[in-house]
Amino acid sequence: MPEGHTIHKIAKDHGKLLTGMEVGVSSPQGRFESDAARIDGAILDKIEPHGKHLFYHWSTGEIGHVHLGLFGKYKIHRGDERPEPRGAVRMRLVSDLATIDLAGPTACSLDEPSVRKEILARLGPDPIKPRQKKQKMFDKITKSKRGIGDLLMDQSVVAGIGNVYRAEALFVCGIHPLRPGRDLDVAELEALWSTITAMLRKGVKDGRIITVERSELDIPPGKRIKRGEATYAYKRDHCMRCGTEIERLDIQNRTSYHCPTCQPH
């Protein structure tokens, strides 16, 4: 389920198991083989997330780049077991503490540092990180006639939001996804920024996307919130708050969800 929160959690969790150590790097599936050989046994200085991207800073000076896309997944095997790779493992990272397998990523490469710079240069601010330039996001939105639902999914406008957080942030802010960006006022932009910041950070903590307030759910405290009741509008048939039927739109070939009552055009 890779939106930005997943990537930040991975950076944090994997960092504890890999950084500052010699890491064995291989590619059981083969497609990362020659790159893996160049850093096999090097020290991993840090894993840096930005939006949905991960950058592996290796002691050789080269930088690994991973983007999970829709299907990419990591599997952690703690301890010193070295299980046979299951499925198409593109990259295997081995430290004294764990074996971590990467399968199905959209991107997995080893590059010169300039490549990282180019990628960061085309990404918008990451609401999970501190000291981000939210004004850059505001400027792009207010200069555009594209719909805000379209803009929020554009990683060069803001980095890390995917289809679930788009639907949920616009719902909480009461903004219709087709409102042109240039029609939003400052209060709405500020509300959007603080909403996505809080939502994605909570996602990192929870390890999943839960956007509904517990108090709005009719379940006992402490009980796990099921998938399907964790969102207000995303993939729901009826609005969590007012019961209106949720509308679906196709925006750039992705399904967008909104409540026509809570998010008037």
Next chain:
DNA sequence: ATACCATGAACAG
């Protein structure tokens, strides 16, 4: 057993 769809994005034309 099989089909289809999805929390993503690059690329062709």
Next chain:
DNA sequence: TGTTCCTGGTATC
């Protein structure tokens, strides 16, 4: 705008 790459859960038969 449509195609392509990748995997796995859910729906459908």
